[in-house]
Amino acid sequence: MSTEISPQTADASDEVAARPAPPPRKRAGAGLLRTLSFRNISAVYVFVVLFVVYSFWVPETFLVWGTWTSLFDASATTALIAVGLVLPFAAGVFDLAIGAEVGLAAILVAWLLTSGEMPISQAILLTLVAGAVAGAASGLLIVRARIDSFIATLGLSSVLLAAIAWVSNGQQILNLPLEFQSLATDRHFGVTNAVLITLVVSLAIWYVLERTPLGRRVYATGSGPEAARLSGVHTTRVIVVCLIASGVVAAGAGILISSRLGVGAPTVGPSYLLPAIAAVFLGSTQFKGGRPNVWGTVIAVYVLAVGVKGLQLGGAPVWIPDLFNGAALLIAVGAARYQGRSRPRAAARKG
Amino acid sequence: MEPTPLLSVRNLSKTFPGVLALDQVSLDVHAGEIVAVVGQNGSGKSTLVKVLAGVYEPDPGAHIEVRDGAGNYLTGQRAMSDLHFIHQDLGLVPELSTIENIDIGRPLRHRGLTPYPRRAEVREFSAQVAEFGGHFDVTVPVHRLTAAERTIVAIARAMDGWERPDHVLVLDEPTAALHSDEVKLLFDAVRIVAARGGAVVFISHRLDEVTSLADRVVALRDGRVVGDTPAHAVDNTGLAELIVGRRMEETRREPGPIGKTVLSVQGLSGATLDQLSLELRAGEVVGVSGLLGSGREHLCGLVFGAIPRTRGVVHVAAGAPVPPDPRASIAAGMAYVPADRHRSGVILPMNVRENLTLPALRPLRRWWGGLHAKREGAETAHWVDRIQLRPALPERAVAAFSGGNQQKVALAKWLRAGPRVLLLDEPTQGVDIGARAALYDIVGQSVAAGCAVLICSSDDKELVAFCDRVLVLRDGRVVDELSGDELTPQALLEATVAPSGAATTPSTRHRNGTAHVH
Ligand SMILES: Nc1ncnc2c1ncn2[C@@H]1O[C@H](COP(=O)(O)OP(=O)(O)OP(=O)(O)O)[C@@H](O)[C@H]1O
Ligand SMILES: [Mg+2]
Numbered sequence: 001m002s003t004e005i006s007p008q009t010a011d012a013s014d015e016v017a018a019r020p021a022p023p024p025r026k027r028a029g030a031g032l033l034r035t036l037s038f039r040n041i042s043a044v045y046v047f048v049v050l051f052v053v054y055s056f057w058v059p060e061t062f063l064v065w066g067t068w069t070s071l072f073d074a075s076a077t078t079a080l081i082a083v084g085l086v087l088p089f090a091a092g093v094f095d096l097a098i099g100a101e102v103g104l105a106a107i108l109v110a111w112l113l114t115s116g117e118m119p120i121s122q123a124i125l126l127t128l129v130a131g132a133v134a135g136a137a138s139g140l141l142i143v144r145a146r147i148d149s150f151i152a153t154l155g156l157s158s159v160l161l162a163a164i165a166w167v168s169n170g171q172q173i174l175n176l177p178l179e180f181q182s183l184a185t186d187r188h189f190g191v192t193n194a195v196l197i198t199l200v201v202s203l204a205i206w207y208v209l210e211r212t213p214l215g216r217r218v219y220a221t222g223s224g225p226e227a228a229r230l231s232g233v234h235t236t237r238v239i240v241v242c243l244i245a246s247g248v249v250a251a252g253a254g255i256l257i258s259s260r261l262g263v264g265a266p267t268v269g270p271s272y273l274l275p276a277i278a279a280v281f282l283g284s285t286q287f288k289g290g291r292p293n294v295w296g297t298v299i300a301v302y303v304l305a306v307g308v309k310g311l312q313l314g315g316a317p318v319w320i321p322d323l324f325n326g327a328a329l330l331i332a333v334g335a336a337r338y339q340g341r342s343r344p345r346a347a348a349r350k351g
Numbered sequence: 352m353e354p355t356p357l358l359s360v361r362n363l364s365k366t367f368p369g370v371l372a373l374d375q376v377s378l379d380v381h382a383g384e385i386v387a388v389v390g391q392n393g394s395g396k397s398t399l400v401k402v403l404a405g406v407y408e409p410d411p412g413a414h415i416e417v418r419d420g421a422g423n424y425l426t427g428q429r430a431m432s433d434l435h436f437i438h439q440d441l442g443l444v445p446e447l448s449t450i451e452n453i454d455i456g457r458p459l460r461h462r463g464l465t466p467y468p469r470r471a472e473v474r475e476f477s478a479q480v481a482e483f484g485g486h487f488d489v490t491v492p493v494h495r496l497t498a499a500e501r502t503i504v505a506i507a508r509a510m511d512g513w514e515r516p517d518h519v520l521v522l523d524e525p526t527a528a529l530h531s532d533e534v535k536l537l538f539d540a541v542r543i544v545a546a547r548g549g550a551v552v553f554i555s556h557r558l559d560e561v562t563s564l565a566d567r568v569v570a571l572r573d574g575r576v577v578g579d580t581p582a583h584a585v586d587n588t589g590l591a592e593l594i595v596g597r598r599m600e601e602t603r604r605e606p607g608p609i610g611k612t613v614l615s616v617q618g619l620s621g622a623t624l625d626q627l628s629l630e631l632r633a634g635e636v637v638g639v640s641g642l643l644g645s646g647r648e649h650l651c652g653l654v655f656g657a658i659p660r661t662r663g664v665v666h667v668a669a670g671a672p673v674p675p676d677p678r679a680s681i682a683a684g685m686a687y688v689p690a691d692r693h694r695s696g697v698i699l700p701m702n703v704r705e706n707l708t709l710p711a712l713r714p715l716r717r718w719w720g721g722l723h724a725k726r727e728g729a730e731t732a733h734w735v736d737r738i739q740l741r742p743a744l745p746e747r748a749v750a751a752f753s754g755g756n757q758q759k760v761a762l763a764k765w766l767r768a769g770p771r772v773l774l775l776d777e778p779t780q781g782v783d784i785g786a787r788a789a790l791y792d793i794v795g796q797s798v799a800a801g802c803a804v805l806i807c808s809s810d811d812k813e814l815v816a817f818c819d820r821v822l823v824l825r826d827g828r829v830v831d832e833l834s835g836d837e838l839t840p841q842a843l844l845e846a847t848v849a850p851s852g853a854a855t856t857p858s859t860r861h862r863n864g865t866a867h868v869h
Contacts, residue, residue, distance in 0.1 A: 212720050213712035220709055224698030230657055230689060231710045231764070232681040290700065 042335075043286050043296070047303045054310035061313045069191075075305040076194040077253045077260075081272050082279040082297045083202045084249025087242040089280050089292040090209060092222030093142055093149035095243060098250050098276060100160035101134045103269020105254025107164050110173035110264020113180060120180050128251045134160060135247020139240030157270075164266050173264030184259035194256045201249060206294040218242060219291060274322075275304060278329035285332055304328055357382045357550040358403075358434075358519045359424070361414035365398050365407055365574075367751075370742065372398040373409075374574040382517050385541065385551040387565035387582065389558075389594050391783040392755025393741045395574040396554045397438075400523045404436050417519065433515075437522045441505040445494035445694075450476045452493055453508045479507050484536040484643070494694070497648040499529050499809070506537060516547035523554045524754070527780035530642050530809035531559075531844060538564050556755075556783050557810065558587045570594055595785040602788075604795055604817050609634045611668070613803045614654075614685075614772045619663030622649035625827030626662070631772060631803040638814035639807040640847045641824035647807050648690065650824070651774040654805070655680045655687035657695070667772060681710065686770035688762050690777040690807075692754075696761035699750040703740065704731040706749055706760050711768040730767065738763045739789055754781040762790060766797055773797065773804045779813060791817055811843045823847055 054062040061067060081102060088095040105127045112123035134156070141152035184194045209215035220228035221238045229235045253272070258264050282304070283297030284290060307328070308321045356379035365373040373395045380386050388396050401407045403415065416424040417433050425433070436442075443452050450472055476489040485503035493501055502525055509520060520541070526534045541564065545551050555561055561568060562582055570578035570593045578593045591599040610633030619627045624646040631637055641647035652658040654665055656675035665673045667683040680687070689695040697706050708715060708727055715723045715730075731745045738759040740752075749757055758781055765773065773794070779787045791813075798804055808814050814821050820834035823846045831846045 207721075211724075212722050213716050214720065216705060216709065216712060216722065220698055220701065220705070223700045224694075226695050227698045228709070230655075230677050230687060230695050232678045233709070234678060 040289070041286055043282060043299050043303045047299070047306060050303070050307050050310060054306075054313070058310065058313045062310055067309070067313070071305055071309050072302075073192045073195055075301055076192070076198045077256050078272060078275050078279070078305070079298050079301040080194075080198040080201060080253045080256070081250055082276040082283070082301050083198070083205055083294055084246040084253070085276050085280050086205060086209070086283070086292045086294055086297050087218065087246045088149075088239070089284070090215075090222050091218045091239050091242040092225060093153075093239055093243070095138060095153050095246055096150065096273065096277075097134065097138055097153040097157040097160060098246065099270040099273030100157040100164070101131055101247050101250040101269070102254040102257065102272050103164050103266070104134065104160050104167075105131055105251035106258045106268050107168045107173065107254075107264045107266055109255045110176055110258050111167050113176055114173055114264075120177065120183075124255055127255055128248050131247040131249075131251025131254070132244050133247070134251075135244040136240060138247070139243040142243075143236035143239055161270070164269070168264065168266040170266055172266065176258065176262055176264065180259055181262045182259075184256045194260065197252070197256065201252070202294050202298055205245075205249075209294065222292075274329070275301070275325050278325050278332070279304060281329060282332040285335070300332075355418060356380055357418050357517060358552075359414075359416045359418075360403075363399070363402060363413040363415065364410040365395070365402055366410055372574050373402070376571070376574070376576055378569060378576070380519065380550040380552055382548050382550055383545050384567060385545050385553065385565050386567045386569060387561040388552060388554045388569050388571060389556075389561055389590065390571035391594060392781075392786055393753040394571040394783075396571055397523055397753065398574075399571070400436065400438065400521055400552075400554065403434060403521060404438070405431055418517075433518050435509045435518055435520045437502075437505045437509045437520075437525050441501055443493050443501060443505060443508075446492050448492055449480060449487075449489035449496075449504050449507075452504055453479070453511055456508050457512055476507075479511070480504065482507070482540070486644070497643070497690075499643045499648060502526075502529060502537075506540065510540065510544070516544075516549055519550045519552065520544055521552045524556065524781050525553065526555060526557065526560060527777070530640070530647075530847070531811055534560065534809075556781060556787075558590050558784065559812070561590060562587065568593075572596060591784055594783065599784060599788065602816070604636070604791070604798075606819050607634050607799050609819070610801060613668050614805070615666045616654055617664045619650075619653055619660060619665070620827075621653050621660035621662070622646070622658055623827050624649055624653055627824075627828060629805075629822060629829065631805055633771075633801045633803055634798055635820075636798055636804045636806065636818045638818035638821035639805065639824060640809075640811060640814055640821055640843055642847060645824040646827040647809070647824050648776070651687055651776040651805065651807050652689065655685055655774055657687060657689065681768070684771035685774060686710070686765035686768055686772070687774045688765055688776060688778055690780065692757055692761055692780075697749045697757055697764075700748055702748050703735065703745040703752075703760055704728070707731055707734055707745075707764045707767060710764050734763045734767055737793060739786065755783055755786055758782050759786065759790065762793075766793060770797075771802060773802055775804065775806045775808075777808055777810075778806060779808075779810070787813070811840050811847070815840050815843060 081098060085095060085098050108130055109123050109127040112118045112126060113120065116123065118126070138149075138153045138156050141147050141156065142149045145152070184192060186193050188196060209218060217228070217233045217238055220231070220233050221235045225235050254269065257268055261268070279297050279300040280292050282300035283295075284292040286296030286299060287293055288296065304325055308324050311320045311324065358378075358380040360376060360378040363373055363376040364371070376395075376399060378386075388399065390396050398407065402409045402413075409415070414426075416426055419425050419433060444455070447455070453476060473489060480487070480489060480503050485500055485507075487496060487500050493504055496504070506525060522541070525537060529537065538560070541551050541553070553564070562585070565582040568578070568580055568582050568585060568590065569576060572594075585593065588599070612630050613633050614631035616630070617628045623644055627646065627650070629637070639647050639650055649658060653660050653663075656673070656677055656679065660675045667673055667685060670683055673679050673683045673685070677687070693699060698709070704727065708730065712722070715727050717723055735743050735745050740756055740759060749760055752760070758779070762775075762778060775794075778794075779790060782790060794804060806814065806818060815838055818838070820832055821838060821843060822829045823831035823833070823843070833842055833846060
């Protein structure tokens with residue numbers, strides 16, 4: 001349906017008209033050119049530019065292997081959260097509660113391990129279940145109570161933050177078992193567990209979204225909810241399932257954060273919201289011409305991380321990450337709008 | 352004494368990546384003239400309109416001029432204020448009401464912050480849509496209106512607030528969802544515009560409309576003007592030949608063997624329907640005719656469970672009652688092609704392949720849940736070929752196809768699922784006559800294989816040509832039924848628009864027990 005205004009004068013028509021459609025995918029030759037076009041993989045080009053600039057600016061710290069492994073590791077949780085967030089966005093709903101879900105999991109697992117005196121596996125399982133419940137709650141608010149996803153998850157986010165404060169009394173939870181602390185930082189194949197987990201989860205979500213009938217239904221729900229419903233897609237269930245899955249992934253990320261920090265910190269969660277959303281939006285402008293997608297998101301996370309890292313190495317003040325992430329989000333979305341690929345945002349506001 | 356044209360287009364070309372949509376088009380439209388633009392799906396008609404509207408930038412070298420009140424020719428932005436459009440997709444804001452949709456086209460001037468005189472406004476706009484035969488609540492969001500009602504809103508908006516009579520009105524398939532009687536209302540309005548000295552350009556796939564309304568016919572094929580003749584010089588067959596480029600036979604479907612009842616609907620109520628009952632048998636094609644508000648536009652959606660029903664039972668074959676839910680209906684073997692293609696029929700941003708396979712993904716699922724990509728590709732190729740998709744690019748977003756080709760996708764995705772009951776709501780709206788024959792051919796094959804088809808259409812001719820019998824609806828009930836030799840366009844039109852006095856005494860000929868009203 002048309003989303004624009006067409007007064008009797010001339011300025012508009014419909015989606016079809018006003019916005020050039022994504023070019024058809026073709027075989028080899030022309031296809032390769034299109035794949036490498038700035039439009040399709042701008043983030044990769046931005047990455048190259050950042051890399052070159054920082055290499056000249058702060059070569060002695062930027063071009064060091066340790067910088068890269070630590071950057072890789074430190075951004076793994078952001079990537080994990082963002083990848084989980086791809087699911088609700090693909091289904092056309094916002095999830096602003098993701099930061100609070102991360103925070104809740106981080107504090108809950110610490111509390112269960114210390115005050116609750118639970119074995120590690122049990123505490124982790126219960127925390128993941130809590131993530132699922134939080135996701136299900138947003139889902140039901142959206143599809144049952146029919147609250148706009150933006151408002152529903154914003155409200156839930158506030159409730160979860162209150163729960164965090166209640167569990168933690170606003171204090172850090174110390175003395176986590178050493179075994180738990182090594183969970184995120186142990187290395188296999190030369191990388192930390194956090195990176196491995198992120199990779200595995202990304203692969204799984206990518207496979208489901210791009211290579212299964214279920215993923216097709218998720219995108220259908222996000223791109224045309226009414227047409228999808230009439231085609232037999234259980235759109236409400238799709239939305240709830242996506243939110244549950246992203247809640248579980250967020251909880252997993254929260255667990256990894258507590259494990260890395262060695263404490264349960266009550267304030268860590270919300271700071272992940274903006275980078276994660278920025279990455280999903282940025283990512284949706286990559287590869288798929290407007291669809292939220294896993295690899296675009298992962299690349300976006302690391303481009304943002306590299307951008308911030310370089311500035312920090314160059315001695316930039318502490319407020320740089322916020323500025324960089326915020327500006328990147330605005331530029332990415334603005335550029336996508338300008339190119340006429342506004343679908344992820346338009347779709348994301350539905351539901 | 353050749354008068355100066357109101358709108359003049361010279362050497363207009365428009366290239367999309369890989370497609371030359373318009374090729375050196377030239378066109379003059381004079382004051383008081385009604386020009387019909389005809390052509391196959393994808394021949395460039397909508398593109399022409401959109402270039403005039405400034406939605407698309409034409410290729411360099413084009414010259415578009417509009418004559419203003421003082422007789423000067425304007426180009427570019429300033430010319431736009433004298434051009435008024437109704438686009439193929441209407442261009443309404445779905446979340447806004449009729450009032451708001453019309454009002455946003457009006458200049459703000461000094462009333463920016465003046466509160467609405469609510470009551471007066473409702474009265475004014477109700478009167479405005481009533482002029483075009485619309486009787487509905489002007490305060491509800493337009494997405495809650497039917498397709499035909501939305502068309503009326505778009506027309507009212509396009510004709511709102513003209514400063515001079517000699518403006519240019521451009522209509523891109525305004526009648527696709529209107530019944531021939533409603534079309535008359537619209538055409539009367541259009542004739543008034545022309546009589547006052549305005550110029551009208553309109554696009555339609557319905558040949559009768561073209562010959563009855565237009566003064567001149569311009570035919571496009573592959574973006575080129577291939578014909579420009581006075582309307583009285585061509586008849587339907589000549590016109591068809593001009594459009595398709597070859598002779599078209601007017602055919603009537605040969606009725607085939609009819610089997611057992613596969614769809615039975617009892618006491619269906621909801622939206623505009625009131626206790627409607629009907630039965631459909633295997634291999635049977637039943638048409639439904641009716642004016643706006645008769646229930647025609649809600650019947651398919653109610654049977655399928657797309658819109659909430661208040662009462663009634665639907666059975667498929669001997670199965671249990673089908674609950675009013677699309678998934679249950681699909682599981683029972685129903686398929687529904689809605690009239691509102693953009694919102695409900697296809698998913699515009701997704702490509703043809705993804706749209707085609709969406710209703711029946713299960714057969715493409717591997718045992719571990721993965722999608723059988725190769726089989727999906729093969730099936731897509733098969734259907735793209737079968738519906739003669741133009742251009743045949745299954746990986747392209749549906750949004751980039753012409754209206755008629757989008758409709759083919761909306762139909763094909765259900766035929767692929769192999770339904771027992773096919774519910775079609777305005778199935779050939781916006782489809783050119785060549786493709787229409789192809790679509791009916793495909794539907795006909797399903798019918799021959801035992802599928803039962805219900806067609807709700809505002810196009811009487813197509814009902815007559817394709818259906819075994821046609822039900823006539825009024826006020827949400829079946830008031831008449833025509834079949835066999837009685838089924839002629841003339842008889843159908845009379846039955847459909849019969850004055851309400853005659854309506855309450857349905858004719859007794861060929862009564863089919865199931866079509867009785869309560
Ligand atoms: N945004 C677009 N991007 C690429 N190609 C387009 C775009 N819009 C239209 N086309 C192509 O331009 C050609 C002309 O399309 P147009 O919509 O003008 O056809 P039409 O004559 O209006 O057809 P219909 O009768 O089906 O409405 C088609 O081949 C179509 O695929
Ligand atoms: Mg068109």
